[in-house]
Amino acid sequence: MPRYDYRCLDCDQTFEATHSMSAGPLGECLLCGGERVQKLISLPMINTIKSGSPTGARYEKLSKKEIVDMEAAPLAAMEEQDGMKEKLAIMYGGKLD
Numbered sequence: 001m002p003r004y005d006y007r008c009l010d011c012d013q014t015f016e017a018t019h020s021m022s023a024g025p026l027g028e029c030l031l032c033g034g035e036r037v038q039k040l041i042s043l044p045m046i047n048t049i050k051s052g053s054p055t056g057a058r059y060e061k062l063s064k065k066e067i068v069d070m071e072a073a074p075l076a077a078m079e080e081q082d083g084m085k086e087k088l089a090i091m092y093g094g095k096l097d
Contacts, residue, residue, distance in 0.1 A: 010034025 003018050008029035015030050025039040062070070079085045 005040040006030075007038045007040055008032060008034050009036035009038065014040070 001018050002021055003016050004025075005014060005016055006026055006029070007014050008031060011029060011032040011034055013029070013031050017026055017030060019026075026037055028035055029037050
């Protein structure tokens with residue numbers, strides 16, 4: 001069953017909820033019970049091959065932190081290029097830290 005990220009506008013906390021894709025978005029915060037919640041757009045879980053040998057490949061899910069850590073160096077290098085910092089800020093909503 002898929003997991004979704006929500007932000008409560010009453011307690012200003014982010015939380016995860018698990019429900020079917022056909023179910024509508026939550027109408028109540030699971031933390032404070034507030035009724036002003038927003039469904040957030042989240043990073044998808046990405047499968048990657050991690051293996052010690054060519055034939056021993058196994059698939060593992062990367063966490064959000066692993067994805068961000070993996071992308072940090074290439075993004076930092078891109079920011080150094082002329083005009084790219086502004087373009088990346090637009091693409092990532094100004095959240096590059």
